[in-house]
Amino acid sequence: MHCAAYRGQPDAFKKEASARMKEKLEALKLEALAQLEQVTEPQVLNELRVKYLGKKGALTEILRGMGSLSAEERPVIGQVANDVRAAIESIIDTKQEAFQRAETEQRLQAEKVDVTLPGRIMPQGAVHPLNKVITEIEDIFLGMGYQVAEGPEVEMDYFNFEALNLPKDHPARDMQDSFYITEDLLMRTHTSPVQVRTMQSMRGEVPVKVICPGKVYRRDDDDATHSFQFHQIEGIVVGENIRMSDLKGTLLQFVQEMFGADTQIRLRPSFFPFTEPSAEVDVTCVKCGGNGCRICKQTGWLEILGCGMVHPKVLEMGGYDPEKYSGFAFGMGVERIAMLKYGVDDIRHFYNSDMAFLKQFTRI
């Protein structure tokens, strides 16, 4: 029925529709602004944005009626609608910014760091004194052109004894009883098997010039100077015209770097099946400098290693012709060196993980 009546007065109807729409828009604006004013949470702000400005929101809903407006009214109402939208958007933006500022502020407060607080001290580990000594010895020999080689701790009887000129039933084996895994497999009793392994792997090439650090094992009762497991460093040089004087010079150079420039050495004749001739090497006492004290038992000398010229049979088993080549070898106990250098009186200190003992070495 309405339709018929409007059709009769189209202009009057359109004017009225326009006025109503304007009212609705103003009302919407007031309602929206009032609600938005109250908002305290970003989520609610978002909900209201959708409610008023969204695709299916209140503003769109009102603007659906634009079709029934006259051509002149349309831009007028369009302008009103734009103003309403702008007013609503503006307050939403303002609120949004305020929320963001508040959030940033809150985060800054929460993450505040007092840089004046004293720091937490992180307990720091340190290299074990034995490893320090090994590294130091390695460095000295690396400086003389040596390379570092390693071998297995579970070793074959062949490399540990046989190829070092210690055949089965050789009496010298008694001094190095060990832990046997099988008849032919044992925990190595010294680092000397690495001599043979190195020579064999070099396949006759010269010079052989290596040091070999590592753990060794012996059937020993632990006491202040003995341990069933300890460390050695082996050295071997093979080439043409390698002489006993080369060995002596090398060892002198080593002890002077290790214990100080005044250190002297003396060689005493000794026996090892894998070297000929063989010697024990003493250094002038690190404590008294050779005058005689409790440490050196008043002799002025301390024994530090065994050495000698590589036995021709050992050269041969390593693949080198003893008529053409010669060499020297030496072996020292790392614990012994460390005890002398740092005045440690009991080898067991190195293995007991006693922090009071170990901490003394953190700054060395």
Ligand code: PHE
């Ligand atoms: N291997 C010997 C030992 O453990 C030390 C040594 C090495 C001696 C090399 C001579 C040559 O007692």
